Amino acid sequence: MTGAELANLVNEAALLAAKAGQQQVTMKDFSEALEKVQLGAARNVVMPEQERRRTAFHEAGHALLGMLQPGADPVRKVSIVPRGRALGVTLSTPESDRYGYDEDYLKGRIIGALGGMAAEEVVYDVITTGAESDLENATAIARQMVGRWGMSEKVGPVTILPSDGDPRMMGISDKMLSTVDEEVRRIIDECYGRAVDQLREHRHQLDGIVTALLDAETLDEPEIYAAAGIERPRTIPADQEPARATVPHP
């Protein structure tokens, strides 16, 4: 967080405290202020019940898959309160600072990102435009795995994609880019298959989260794990911690 963002956060918390007629800013004010800053303010729209339900399945798909991947960041919040342009949100953050990501962790991230789409397919047997930005996130991770992180055997430990800009400008051939496309497709297919399989297998838990979401609209970390009947992860044991690195969160 920059200084300006921090100042904004303090202001928001003070405003919330003032609105509530409090003399002092409490931790709860800071927590709400942080949520508001991160997600945007809640929008005052009444969603059709069917939409709320579908949104609940979509977000529950993200959340459940996030909880099921070993070594993934804990799921902190799931909400079907519309905020800004989003109908819902699922938030995962690491237990502590992370310094690098291994292939399993990244595939877990892709599986989680595809969880909303997979849930809609499992429950409604339908794919919708609502997964557009989820696909963008999943594809971006997979392209970096293949083109920058050496995680495709077919491409090898070679940098193909520049951190920004056009790989053709660097002289990468169309044939190599086609191999990258194929490898990205392979990773995404594998992850999407796993997402659908896991949701089918854990359908009962998915329904549990949806029920809780429709009831409470927003679930905190303990509520999410309780709704899914999954034990909250302890601090990750040292011998399972994935990796080192200075790479920013993709």
Place this chain on the structure above:
Amino acid sequence: MTGAELANLVNEAALLAAKAGQQQVTMKDFSEALEKVQLGAARNVVMPEQERRRTAFHEAGHALLGMLQPGADPVRKVSIVPRGRALGVTLSTPESDRYGYDEDYLKGRIIGALGGMAAEEVVYDVITTGAESDLENATAIARQMVGRWGMSEKVGPVTILPSDGDPRMMGISDKMLSTVDEEVRRIIDECYGRAVDQLREHRHQLDGIVTALLDAETLDEPEIYAAAGIERPRTIPADQEPARATVPHP
């Protein structure tokens, strides 16, 4: 609508009321003002009868196919009054706010967009340049289905086309773009085939709308459905409502 657009709308309504010598602005003035703002003012040209007839078939094609697709937005207005550069117009808007679109809905949109061209082929056995912007709309939806919304099995749930700009700049290979081209073609072909088939099958209803259009020039929602002999859709039952999402109308 922005504030400026709203102000413009109010002005137009006031002008219409003043022209009609009214003391007060009525709901009808607002309705006419909205139409004028959305479609452009009616042009004062006398169309040759043959052109009027062809335009009527073209618009009736859009309208009838719009009414025949299950789950599609209701058809609100059809007109063969020339406005701006357009010889006619067909308007569909959703019953309530929509938050996402599934594959069937989008194919329905493509079928509707191709309806004018299909009607000309069915009735006159001829394809004309008049369908140019309809093809652009249909193609744009199909390309997003394939390249952004994961709705092609051959491409998979992978983002290929950036929301704006050149996919080659991102390193997408020519081979993958060729697959996208093929999938877009497949979707458009399927939709155009269905458009032609449905118009052939429902030719009687198409002729009914044309007769009404040539008579009245502009049809409101109840008149359109009446002319086609189709029952107006009730509020879409919850279990058929297609999908969730924050994706803007493509």
Place this chain on the structure above:
Amino acid sequence: MTGAELANLVNEAALLAAKAGQQQVTMKDFSEALEKVQLGAARNVVMPEQERRRTAFHEAGHALLGMLQPGADPVRKVSIVPRGRALGVTLSTPESDRYGYDEDYLKGRIIGALGGMAAEEVVYDVITTGAESDLENATAIARQMVGRWGMSEKVGPVTILPSDGDPRMMGISDKMLSTVDEEVRRIIDECYGRAVDQLREHRHQLDGIVTALLDAETLDEPEIYAAAGIERPRTIPADQEPARATVPHP
């Protein structure tokens, strides 16, 4: 026509009247002024007889093929008076406003555009650089037929070419562009073949126009049809009128 163009036209007509010592501007002055504005002023060069003859065949080729295509715009004027950079000109304009063009009309336009080149081939068995801009016109129409108007079965009712700019920027593959190239070639070949065949078949009429052109230098609509021995088209009967649309003249 813009206001400025109209003002220019009126000025030119007034000048012509003044030069002729007239008190009043007549309809003939307006007609000549319009011609001058549209085509550029006549140039005062003495063409070698052989050039005049060749130009006459070139323009007669445009004109005769323009008259032979069913549903084509009437030929209004043919001239072998050099104007600006052009050695001659053939002018066709629609009988009344047109709103759309079907495939036959557009192929007729291509045939007419290729008529100058075809006439030189039929008469002199030679192709010359003089057809350069005719080829550009014909190619531009054919590319739009294939890439924007859905008039190629091999490409289908899909938009491939943007109204301006580079189709590659939109992610169109090289393979698809190659298909467009092939379809454009097919259309042009078919039209050029028909142009040559029709000129061979109607060689007598071609010679008739050339004789009249060499004699009068400029032929008006009735003179052209008379020279070719072709009856002037009446107003196109309603059931043959090609199509509707708002598409501008390509």
Place this chain on the structure above:
Amino acid sequence: MTGAELANLVNEAALLAAKAGQQQVTMKDFSEALEKVQLGAARNVVMPEQERRRTAFHEAGHALLGMLQPGADPVRKVSIVPRGRALGVTLSTPESDRYGYDEDYLKGRIIGALGGMAAEEVVYDVITTGAESDLENATAIARQMVGRWGMSEKVGPVTILPSDGDPRMMGISDKMLSTVDEEVRRIIDECYGRAVDQLREHRHQLDGIVTALLDAETLDEPEIYAAAGIERPRTIPADQEPARATVPHP
């Protein structure tokens, strides 16, 4: 010629007359001034005899082939006086204004342009960098024949290359550009073969021009034709005059 260029010409002629101590500017002054303006002033360098000889063969190759092609523009001047960056020059201009060029004339132009290179190959059996700009000229004509003037059967009467800029920007496929490359190669190969064959067959005339050039350094039109033993072309008979058109000299 622009007004400024004309003024420059008159000045140069006046200067030459003044230098020669003349009271009046003669036609010869104008002629020399024109030559100086067109070719650049003669450079005061002493060329090695071997270079002069080679230059003479190079220019004589251009000149002889220019004279041997039926219907080509007459050769007006050949010189081995170094001017600007050029070691020699061969000048051809049409008898009268030309309005278009047919395939034979253009191939004649290519043959003439390749004549310097061909002469060096025939005489010295060696190809040198000295033909660089000749190849550029020949290639430019051939590319326009194929891509703009419809003179390749394999490409057809289709515009492939824009008058300026990049054909890929217009959506031309790589496959089509490869066909253009092949056709250009075919034309150049055919013309170069003819150039070599004709120089071998007319070696005696080539040597005659070289002898005259080494002696006089600059030959006027009558001297060139005399040296080659070729009759100067009369005004081209009407039935051989190639074509009509407004196309500028390529």
Place this chain on the structure above:
Amino acid sequence: MTGAELANLVNEAALLAAKAGQQQVTMKDFSEALEKVQLGAARNVVMPEQERRRTAFHEAGHALLGMLQPGADPVRKVSIVPRGRALGVTLSTPESDRYGYDEDYLKGRIIGALGGMAAEEVVYDVITTGAESDLENATAIARQMVGRWGMSEKVGPVTILPSDGDPRMMGISDKMLSTVDEEVRRIIDECYGRAVDQLREHRHQLDGIVTALLDAETLDEPEIYAAAGIERPRTIPADQEPARATVPHP
């Protein structure tokens, strides 16, 4: 070093001396100042033990492979103190000025660069995003070997890649770029294979460096070689010194 960089270095050394309450700036102050300037200041973060361990293996991989390649630059420093964005660092500099690099030296550099990734694979059987910039370095060296230094038999002693910018702009074909891609892959694969093999073979030495690193956090040149049980290289004997040249360190 520029003058400004030198001034900065002197300042830093003076600051360190002042902080330590010294009257004089010692050599040790300069050494620390240089390290700080080169690597960035140490960050005051407490790393999880597991991360420290993984970082130690990553850096030890770089260092051990750097020591094992014959003719490579000596390893000067290894550290697992986080500095700037880096969790650790391994520094190698040549014994004396070098003027050129041969193929073996460059492959040694690639092997060293891939040493961190290889160590993580050997020890944890996992590849992480932490090797991102190592892959970039290794790929950049390999691309220059193939495209600028003539070190690929398949490409030959030909310049394919410009020193900066896009090889396509120079007219290099996609097929040739594909050959470069393949050759780069071949080199990287060979080097990565050797990196993994050598670390497996010398696992005991790798563990030795890690133990020393976890204990001391930063190792100087003698400590590194001692920890690995490798004799420090003497000045490279003349008959093994690789090559001449003015090429900058890639």
Place this chain on the structure above:
Amino acid sequence: MTGAELANLVNEAALLAAKAGQQQVTMKDFSEALEKVQLGAARNVVMPEQERRRTAFHEAGHALLGMLQPGADPVRKVSIVPRGRALGVTLSTPESDRYGYDEDYLKGRIIGALGGMAAEEVVYDVITTGAESDLENATAIARQMVGRWGMSEKVGPVTILPSDGDPRMMGISDKMLSTVDEEVRRIIDECYGRAVDQLREHRHQLDGIVTALLDAETLDEPEIYAAAGIERPRTIPADQEPARATVPHP
């Protein structure tokens, strides 16, 4: 040389004369000044003996191959004194102004340019980065031979590469560019093979030049030919002089 360059040269010569306490600027001052201006001032670095030796072989390779190619420009100077970024230099200039270059001369230039790399391979069996700019020079000549000077049978006397800029912009196909790549490779391979063969065959002479270079550091033309035991070329006899032209030194 521009006027400014000439002025700079005179200044340098005057400075050298002044430094030497001379009253007058001698021819030797001009000669030294020219060398300094062309090559950069000598750098005051002590090279390791092994580097000096390798540099000597590299430069001797350039020089010997320069002397062995029939018709090549005489070698004027060889030096292993570091100047600017270069460790050594070999200078060849034509006996008199040249006006064009034939294929043999250009291949001789390529062979000479590759001579440094070839010498390192012959003597040390190693390829180094030191040949980077030599490869650039050799490749640039070969690309122009193929793409601009008609010296590849496979490409023919056709201009493929523009004098500056991107051949793709002109519509050259990737297939043709691939043919150019192959032809460039063929020429470079042939020349490199000849370079290695000639150095092996003339190894004794190579060693002779190296011995002289290590001793004297800089050799003038007579010393170079003496060291190699090669007779200095007389003025090239007229009937062997290669070609005419205005093409600048590539």
